[in-house]
Amino acid sequence: MKISEMNWGQVEAYLKHDDRAVLPLGSTEQHAGLSLSVDSILSEQVALEAAAPLGIPVFPVVAYGVTPYFLAYPGSVSLRVETYVRLVRDILDSLKRQGFRRILMVNGHGGNQLAGSLAIEWMADNPGSAVKFHNWWNAPRTFAKVQETDPVASHASWMENFAWTRLPGVVQPSQQKPMIDAARMRVMDPDKVRAYLGDGNFGGYYERPDSEMQAIWDIAVAETRELMEGPWA
Ligand SMILES: [Zn+2]
Structure with missing residues (x-):
């Protein structure tokens, strides 16, 4: 259930029989x-x-995260660590005040790990x-399926190329990019990161068949749902 498709009265009614929420x-x-x-x-x-x-409300995705290393790529936006922690804390505080007691954060970006510490x-x-x-992409069963499909998988490679993330009219390269050296990248400033990464893929093919992607997706959905079900204590 998308929060954007509910009104406050419906959320109040939901809270009389459940206290779970999801924050992507x-x-x-x-x-x-x-x-x-x-x-x-x-x-x-x-x-x-x-x-x-499960009928659990899903709040709008927090569309900005912590990604300073990509700032030389146009269209990339990074929040400061302090801003991000305050933002996520304010959301948790708001949800708690209204009666939500079990919250699953479904994270899609490695740089947001500090929300887990928070x-x-x-x-x-x-x-x-x-x-x-919950880092949905590297949860145990999902990550095992990715590795079984193709062990050379990374940021912006085939493993993030789903029918719902690709852009119409953009042709993907057909070669397999060699894996980058993440330890080297970590000490580079944003301009050097861009020069080092080129197109931005960290390594691997750019696309794989939709049937393989769907098989990974089905496991990711099931694994994420199990965390919503429990245990919660
Ligand atoms: Zn990504």
């Missing part, structure tokens, strides 16, 4: 030839499909509330 976390950043919104599209979509049969701190400050932080 995304980013607006370069993904080579794919949409700048890949991380937002995927985290929101996997959350919506996982939550649908969740642990926030739970200590708010006994009786539970927050789970």
